[in-house]
Amino acid sequence: MHAGPSPFLDACRGRPSAHVPVWFMRQAGRSLPEYRELRGDRSILEAVRRPELAVEITLQPVRRYGVDAAILFSDIVVPLAATGVGVELVPGRGPVVADRFESRADLARLRPLDPEQDTGYVLDTVRALVSVLDVPLIGFAGAPFTVASYLVEGGPSRDLARTKALMHGDPSLFEALLERLADLALASLRSQVLAGASAVQLFDSWAGALTRHDYERFVLPASRRVLEGLADLDAPRIHFGVGTGELLDLMARAGADVVGVDWRVPLGSARERVGPGVSLQGNLDPAVCLAGAGPAEAEARRVLAEAEGRPGYVFNLGHGVLPGTDPDVLARIVELVHDEGRTDAPPGRGDPREHREP
Amino acid sequence: MHAGPSPFLDACRGRPSAHVPVWFMRQAGRSLPEYRELRGDRSILEAVRRPELAVEITLQPVRRYGVDAAILFSDIVVPLAATGVGVELVPGRGPVVADRFESRADLARLRPLDPEQDTGYVLDTVRALVSVLDVPLIGFAGAPFTVASYLVEGGPSRDLARTKALMHGDPSLFEALLERLADLALASLRSQVLAGASAVQLFDSWAGALTRHDYERFVLPASRRVLEGLADLDAPRIHFGVGTGELLDLMARAGADVVGVDWRVPLGSARERVGPGVSLQGNLDPAVCLAGAGPAEAEARRVLAEAEGRPGYVFNLGHGVLPGTDPDVLARIVELVHDEGRTDAPPGRGDPREHREP
Numbered sequence: 162m163h164a165g166p167s168p169f170l171d172a173c174r175g176r177p178s179a180h181v182p183v184w185f186m187r188q189a190g191r192s193l194p195e196y197r198e199l200r201g202d203r204s205i206l207e208a209v210r211r212p213e214l215a216v217e218i219t220l221q222p223v224r225r226y227g228v229d230a231a232i233l234f235s236d237i238v239v240p241l242a243a244t245g246v247g248v249e250l251v252p253g254r255g256p257v258v259a260d261r262f263e264s265r266a267d268l269a270r271l272r273p274l275d276p277e278q279d280t281g282y283v284l285d286t287v288r289a290l291v292s293v294l295d296v297p298l299i300g301f302a303g304a305p306f307t308v309a310s311y312l313v314e315g316g317p318s319r320d321l322a323r324t325k326a327l328m329h330g331d332p333s334l335f336e337a338l339l340e341r342l343a344d345l346a347l348a349s350l351r352s353q354v355l356a357g358a359s360a361v362q363l364f365d366s367w368a369g370a371l372t373r374h375d376y377e378r379f380v381l382p383a384s385r386r387v388l389e390g391l392a393d394l395d396a397p398r399i400h401f402g403v404g405t406g407e408l409l410d411l412m413a414r415a416g417a418d419v420v421g422v423d424w425r426v427p428l429g430s431a432r433e434r435v436g437p438g439v440s441l442q443g444n445l446d447p448a449v450c451l452a453g454a455g456p457a458e459a460e461a462r463r464v465l466a467e468a469e470g471r472p473g474y475v476f477n478l479g480h481g482v483l484p485g486t487d488p489d490v491l492a493r494i495v496e497l498v499h500d501e502g503r504t505d506a507p508p509g510r511g512d513p514r515e516h517r518e519p
Numbered sequence: 520m521h522a523g524p525s526p527f528l529d530a531c532r533g534r535p536s537a538h539v540p541v542w543f544m545r546q547a548g549r550s551l552p553e554y555r556e557l558r559g560d561r562s563i564l565e566a567v568r569r570p571e572l573a574v575e576i577t578l579q580p581v582r583r584y585g586v587d588a589a590i591l592f593s594d595i596v597v598p599l600a601a602t603g604v605g606v607e608l609v610p611g612r613g614p615v616v617a618d619r620f621e622s623r624a625d626l627a628r629l630r631p632l633d634p635e636q637d638t639g640y641v642l643d644t645v646r647a648l649v650s651v652l653d654v655p656l657i658g659f660a661g662a663p664f665t666v667a668s669y670l671v672e673g674g675p676s677r678d679l680a681r682t683k684a685l686m687h688g689d690p691s692l693f694e695a696l697l698e699r700l701a702d703l704a705l706a707s708l709r710s711q712v713l714a715g716a717s718a719v720q721l722f723d724s725w726a727g728a729l730t731r732h733d734y735e736r737f738v739l740p741a742s743r744r745v746l747e748g749l750a751d752l753d754a755p756r757i758h759f760g761v762g763t764g765e766l767l768d769l770m771a772r773a774g775a776d777v778v779g780v781d782w783r784v785p786l787g788s789a790r791e792r793v794g795p796g797v798s799l800q801g802n803l804d805p806a807v808c809l810a811g812a813g814p815a816e817a818e819a820r821r822v823l824a825e826a827e828g829r830p831g832y833v834f835n836l837g838h839g840v841l842p843g844t845d846p847d848v849l850a851r852i853v854e855l856v857h858d859e860g861r862t863d864a865p866p867g868r869g870d871p872r873e874h875r876e877p
Binding site: 319320321322323324325326327328329330369371372373374375404406407424425426427430446447448449451452453456457460463480483485 | 677678679680681682683684685686687688727729730731732733762764765782783784785788804805806807809810811814815818821838841843
């Protein structure tokens with residue numbers, strides 16, 4: 162099990178660390194050739210259900226890149242699928258739900274999660290991983306709103322029109338739906354931490370589609386139910402979304418130790434919005450990696466410069482690794498962040514920026 | 520031709536008006552039954568090329584809703600298509616380009632627009648419209664970046680990965696592409712104003728996918744080339760994008776009289792960001808209209824309250840009317856905005872808010 166100093170956990174807690182820590186959303190799977198070879202023609206959900214595969218897929222990027230954290234190979238729909246909701250991950254499209262959530266009667270299809278019974282394979286994977294990893298393992302779940310959007314839309318959607326129509330057309334039903342999904346996420350995250358995960362990330366990928374008003378009324382209470390429900394555990398809580406520039410303060414208030422920031426908001430503005438005591442994670446545009454190592458390194462340096470060497474920052478992409486990303490580019494970014502990313506008072510050394518003064 | 524007082528033009532110029540003006544992006548076409556009947560099985564581009572149809576489609580929403588401005592029935596790809604770039608509007612998908620823009624050689628496929636020669640039908644439509652309309656006509660064009668994204672991606676894209684890869688991989692080629700597209704937009708907009716349009720809107724629908732840094736380096740100079748090139752004409756310039764909260768100040772600086780704001784940014788924050796002397800347009804979430812008249816009216820009232828009765832505000836959706844929107848809901852919103860939307864010093868009457876004091 163991971164023990165000893167961790168730049169990742171230090172940054173999550175706002176403490177200075179030896180170097181700026183880095184990991185990548187979707188580092189496990191997708192663009193790695195060793196992943197594609199290992200998974201073969203199994204579906205993602207099949208691979209998740211086989212701990213020996215899920216362990217190996219989780220470890221692959223840690224070995225290859227030397228990142229500062231591992232993230233469990235799983236998917237945000239796993240608890241839904243495990244409780245009997247028909248959902249598939251369609252390649253090139255995303256989660257597709259067989260029967261859309263449309264009315265109050267559909268609430269009956271959502272039953273509570275019994276983590277050991279329903280997702281024992283996930284917990285077996287977590288336990289096996291923490292026995293071999295020498296970096297922290299991040300567990301995760303889909304946030305109530307984002308999971309609700311897949312249930313209501315039936316799949317990925319550009320404008321979340323059905324979701325918003327239900328939210329405004331039948332607010333109390335929407336609240337009831339989010340409450341159930343909050344309990345699902347909370348049960349899953351608690352079980353992952355109790356099995357050994359060192360930190361958790363709550364993915365509210367599509368919350369950025371909302372007005373502040375709707376976020377505050379509908380989403381904040383549900384996400385707070387999840388994040389506050391983890392407050393007694395010693396695991397930093399990362400709260401992530403895309404296009405959430407206007408919501409960063411609210412996402413912090415939901416009970417986050419770390420708020421994810423996509424590439425749209427400069428880190429300095431993001432820091433002002435989340436306020437003191439909350440760390441940041443992000444904010445390299447994943448599309449830049451497709452332009453090759455040179456442009457990606459230049460952008461990574463720009464992001465590091467905007468982090469200003471302040472503690473409480475985890476380098477990451479602003480969203481997941483895009484399909485087609487060259488793993489060598491990601492490897493170069495890890496090297497660069499480790500070599501050049503400093504925090505103000507790294508333990509045992511002076512501020513390296515002093516040495517650059519003429 | 521439109522003459523006399525116009526609440527829409529007053530608001531664009533930051534002047535108080537008798538009521539808050541309102542129009543809807545995509546008010547012409549899409550969700551109107553009379554539009555679907557008139558267009559029949561013609562493609563959108565075919566309908567655009569027939570002035571008698573385009574005139575009638577432009578007028579339909581003005582008659583039905585009593586909005587304060589008409590917007591030309593056309594499409595942002597019209598100048599591209601008119602100069603020989605193979606592009607189609609695929610129903611349910613959007614613009615699809617036959618041969619993607621990939622290398623410097625593709626620049627040769629982009630020739631300058633001769634508005635009368637290439638898009639005489641658009642100008643015929645404008646001239647016919649201004650002879651019958653009693654509200655201002657808004658002309659429009661696609662902004663260089665958004666049009667470039669369709670050329671580079673080959674169609675709509677969730678992450679604009681190819682566009683950003685080209686931007687960072689070959690910056691000078693990308694700049695050359697945007698410069699050509701700026702000239703295309705400018706030529707088209709100038710011709711529309713000279714034919715009688717009272718205002719123009721530059722649609723940079725996907726600029727919100729960019730970092731501030733990329734926007735400032737690549738997009739701002741090109742969009743400024745368009746907007747500043749219209750400065751000598753007496754037509755307010757509206758600059759619109761989605762998810763552009765972090766870019767609003769830059770979009771104003773590009774030379775806009777009015778900046779479009781989607782629903783993510785509260786109007787008060789938007790006003791701070793664009794600074795004095797620039798009007799705002801937006802910011803009702805179009806998805807709310809799908810929930811029915813009650814919820815849509817409640818949200819419209821919330822938006823009006825956030826406008827605080829200050830002059831320089833045009834009520835609109837934060838993006839286009841969604842397919843499936845009930846026209847009656849839009850009609851109710853127009854009524855509500857006209858009845859309840861006031862600016863601080865409407866000509867010839869006191870501040871109506873005074874009458875609400877106890």
